[in-house]
Amino acid sequence: MASSNNRRLRDVKLQGLAASPGVAVGRVLRLDERGRHQFYYYTVPASQVSREVSRLLGAFAEARAQLEEIKSRVARELGYEHSYILDAHLMMLEDRGLPVEVEQEIRTRKINAEWAVRDVTDRVINAYKQVSDVYLRERASDIEDVAGRLLTILSGRTEFEVSTLDKDVVLVAKDIWPSTIAEFNFNHVLGFATDAGGMTSHAAIIARALRVPAVVGLHDVTRHVRSGDAIAIDGAAGEVTLRPSKGVIRGYVEKRDAQRRLRPAAPSEPAETIDGVRITLRANVELSGEIESLALFGAEGIGLYRSEFIFLHRLPELPSEDEQYEVYRGLAEATGEAGANIRIFDLGGDKLTLDGFEPEQNPALGLRAIRLSLRTEHVFRTQLRAVLRANLHGRLRVVLPLISTITELREAKRIIAEVKSEMADAGIEHNASLPVGVMIEVPAAALMAELFAREADFLSIGTNDLTQYLLAVDRANENVAHLYQPLHPAVLRTIAHLGRTAQAAEVPLELCGEMAADPVQAVALIGLGIRVLSLAPGSIPQVKNAVRSVEMTSLTDLMSRALKLSSASEVKELLEKELPRQAPLFFSALATKTS
Ligand code: PEP
Ligand code: MG
DSSP states (O other): OOOGGGTTOSSEEEEOEEEEOOEEEEEEEEOOOOOOOOOOOOBOOGGGHHHHHHHHHHHHHHHHHHHHHHHHHHHHHHOGGGGGGGHHHHHHHHSSHHHHHHHHHHHHHTBOHHHHHHHHHHHHHHHHHHOOOHHHHHTHHHHHHHHHHHHHHHHTOOOOOOTTOOSOEEEEESOOOHHHHHHSOGGGEEEEEESSOOTTSHHHHHHHHHTOOEEEOOSSHHHHOOTTOEEEEETTTTEEEESOOHHHHHHHHHHHHHHHTSOOOOTTSOOBOTTOOBOEEEEEESSGGGHHHHHHHTOOSEEEEEGGGGGTTTTTSOOOHHHHHHHHHHHHHHHGGGOEEEEOOOOBTTSOOOTTOOOOSSGGGSSBTHHHHHHSHHHHHHHHHHHHHHGGGSOEEEEETTOOSHHHHHHHHHHHHHHHHHHHHTTOOOOOOOOEEEEEOSHHHHHTHHHHHHHSSEEEEOHHHHHHHHHTOOTTOGGGGGGOOTTOHHHHHHHHHHHHHHHHHTOOEEEOSGGGGSHHHHHHHHHTTOOEEEEOGGGHHHHHHHHHHOOHHHHHHHHHHHTTOSSHHHHHHHHHHHHHHHOHHHHHHHOOOOO
16 A cells, blocks of 8 residues: 555555446546534524524425435436435435424424534434444435535535536545535546445445446545546456556556447346346345336346335334335336345344344344344234235235244244235235245355245345355454455355255245346356346446356356365456456456556
């Protein structure tokens, strides 16, 4: 890593996380950390409380108007499939929870609107920061962003103005906030590089959705550059070169141009290998706002709906049956024949948890997911009733997270059958044809897959957790991130075993971990026998391109060689050497070497 006194050195290479593929060569625009304004906090006399409340409501209305305006700009300039990134913010402003809570804070404590906004949002942010689930932890930045906007409006200041950018730049910042990104003129943003962030950070997710190359988690890139410096980034390799020399620039430019020649697969084109093997690409969805993007990216239904996201911003209050019904009905209607897999709440442990449950010593192995659903049966039953009713409007399935014993599956199925018959007895309209799947995330379930295949309607491999538990590596712990290796032969062998088992049992098999969103790992999975992948909608076109560029027979041979290797790095090396040979059009352009 470079040090601050060599900032003028050329060809300084930094390694970060490969957040969003693509190559960008340009000039740095360094963003300062968005201004944390000084606000005045004071108590108000009772007679002024309603004035503070109306200032607050005015600020919420103004924030909504600003975000709507940004959203339509994004839709206009980029297409509306990108504008959904602002929905989480808008939802927060519209949500009964936040405005009502802040208003209550003003009324009960008789404090000014700024103070109330800061206190309430800090509480929510802290709650999010406590959870060790990286994805949920990152959601704290949504709230911080909304809080910043409200405080800015209340204080009458204008935001840092970046929308007037008129040169092509690579943004370099400590972190990138969703609404800041949304305010850029995207035509001039070539890519970005940030100190902070992991693969599931906002910066990374948004970059992938916008298909802008990005490298995150660089720790101190902001210390080594200033605006105007030349920079080259390779988002697929997670590599950044500061002040690149001519020869190095040439390497990056060649790679960039090769990539540009690749035509993105159209939504209507099938994900089919050269030798005619059809692959199904479905979507992983967390927010209802993402539904609009399914058709645009060509998703064949939803392979994973992380239903616990309905709890976002509202725990410990439980979402009612009707609220859930509306969400699931929306998913059913949007996906039609292709259908949607509703994952039963994956709460507890390292994720959000229900009220009344204490933090645990070893949360990843604790009372989470299906274990918690079976413990809080009323929550489980409410969710099931909502799904069964919504199922009248499409083809829903439920999938049970973190199953480790057959008893859990049997118990869950017994409850499902009971709920159905209670609904029938009570004359509540529903569609009882509801396949029940099991997520294979625990080594025991993988080893016993044959048994689960007999009693479940389908299996879905969650490689994020499966990798964590197979390798005994906390998926959210930076200290052991180097040991979190989805290409570890143990992971690959387990997936191959699951592929064979499901085929022999003739039970449908899907895979919905992050691996599926990486083109190299996605084709590796296909070579191991997986035929249905579920991934972030924005990653579908690129993975489809990868699928369309490979031949299944060669891929199968390649993966049988990979299965005999002894480490993840050997597997990676083999794939990086062989895939560009087998599918030069796609993988040479994606290749990571710059020399
Ligand atoms: C997984 O574990 O792979 C998965 C898809 O579930 P989550 O990431 O929500 O735990
Ligand atoms: Mg999981």
